[in-house]
Amino acid sequence: MSTLLEVSGVTVSFDGFRAINNLTFAIGPAELRAIIGPNGAGKSTFMDIVTGKTRPDSGSVSFGEKPVSLLRMSEAQIARAGVGRKFQRPTVFEDQTVSENLTLALKAGRSPWAVLGWSKTGVDDERILALAVQVGLGDSLGRKAGILSHGQKQWLEIAMLLAQEPRLLLVDEPAAGMTLAEREKTTELLVEIAKTRAVVVVEHDMEFVRRLDCRVTVLHEGAVLAEGSLDHVTKNQAVIDVYLGRG
Amino acid sequence: MRAILQPRHRSALVFLAGLALFTLCVTVAAHFGLVSTSFVKTLGKTLCLCLAALAMDLIWGYAGILSLGHMAFFALGGYMIGMWLMYARTEEIVIASLLNGGLPATPEEISQGIATQIFGVVGASDLPAIWGFAHSLPLQLTLVVALPGLLALVFGWLAFRSRVTGVYLSILTQAMTLALALYLFQNDSGLRGNNGLSGLQNLPGVTAGQDTVSVWFFWASALALALAYVALHSIVSGKFGSVIRAIRDDEARVRFLGYSVESYKLFAFTLTAVICALAGALYYPQAGIVNPAELAPIASIYLAVWAAIGGRGRLYGAVIGAAVVSLLSSWFTGGRVPSIPLGFATINWVDWWQVLLGLTFVLVTLFAPKGIGGLFDRLAGVHAPDRKGAPLGPDDGSLQEKEAQE
Ligand SMILES: Nc1ncnc2c1ncn2[C@@H]1O[C@H](COP(=O)(O)OP(=O)(O)O)[C@@H](O)[C@H]1O
């Protein structure tokens, strides 16, 4: 199986504390993967490394068919290479409308000159409307993102992620603050997206992970503790001890 | 046609109509001698300050970068045009006086005469190398744009590349202004030290009186303001504006969308520096003199105060703020406002105006964060996010909730 993202032997310390410890991880071009692990396991830090926000002390991160190292690229370059990220907290641009938020994310030239020369075509309008409808915001295009509910902001951010058309999506706790119905819809959407691209989902909620029905990687103290189907990892004694046992 | 009548362009159309009407009224009034030449100049200069405030609003109000150095670019623009004005004007005088001597003057005599005339005050008699282009209007006009533009580009590149943001960036811009002012204060800077450049109101080769010239400059200033307004409006109302507002509110998030935040900041910083320089190039021929005091850090702070009082993040707000405050300022400091005797003390407005302005700034910041421009928004009725008082993004320059309301 070919791999899209390959992280190997990565270590990160914050003031001597090893948040990520010799971590190795790989994902294929059209694969859904869930990452679980107790609080502080390093899940968000892992995403920080892949997206260029945090530089590892050692190890390598390569991306694409003809693998390129992400370690020398800036956050913006990594995003342009096709890595999209949804943060744990919903981060949308509150002072801008839903439509403006989606327009910002829409795949198009990212340089100042390209943006100055850009103008919205009918195709863009249709795409924005379709994305908004897909996440249930079809009638909110003209509203400012700041007045949306917490769940709606999460959805808007997912739609922005889709608008970017990334090849790899990193989704940090998408279901946080969502109602049961919203969670179900989110799983459906993630499963659907993963048919054409790689999706990594960090989640706490076991029911949610079960519905994703995919390979699971368990992180603990910055390293992979176990990997396999959900049933497989939940039978693992080490996993039971450090994670399931607690909560 | 339908496109420019969209609601998002309404404020720009109203602004342009207002500016055109104002220009017409002043022209008519000047023609019939209803207003003095010096008042026409004051109005023309005010339009230039509005232009600088427009630039300030783009860089601070939209991009969230509180630059406290943009008046340095303004003054540099004045210096660049001033060099040609002074050189060409002195050249005329020197040639005329040499002609009185009978023999036609040689080029050496002329250039020596010019150097002595201009640099006598600082005890020098050679034209410094930086005056090498001063004989040519096109070259010096190029410098009006090129020098401040280049300075902004280099400064911005260094600052933004190292991700200096917030108050540290403001301090850095302030330091740049101060360094430049101190440099220009030196007699051997080649720009006449603290004397600065003077006599700039006299246009070489123009015989028309100041009453006519003042109206020309007034028109040029109004035209420049109108063009810049249209250009900046089209920038901020499109996707570029959306990107820089996003950078203002949460620049980390913008990076993860694939935008190179640094390039946008550099673009906005340099563009606004050039606009300020052009404004300065129109301002100083009306003021008549440019000297290093014009680069004093306080000038750039004023610019920020205008934008804040007018309402940052809306172009017309900055223009209104600059116009109202600078006109009031020249009224109060002009000595024409009667002092208020209080018995034990007298309120002399020339001195107390600063206090009044400072107080207004504090009051506006506390109670009307959207500034004067906010009043117009209230009429237009825009929706506001409810953040329970939290800023609209995690970054230092991000819009505060109150600024975005309604
Ligand atoms: N920028 C940072 N500075 C210092 N410590 C950090 C930083 N980021 C994360 N950590 C620490 O690294 C560990 C892993 O954090 P994180 O990746 O956020 O865990 P989680 O798996 O809950 O997302 C935590 O102990 C956290 O305190």
Ligand SMILES: [Mg+2]
């Ligand atoms: Mg986390």
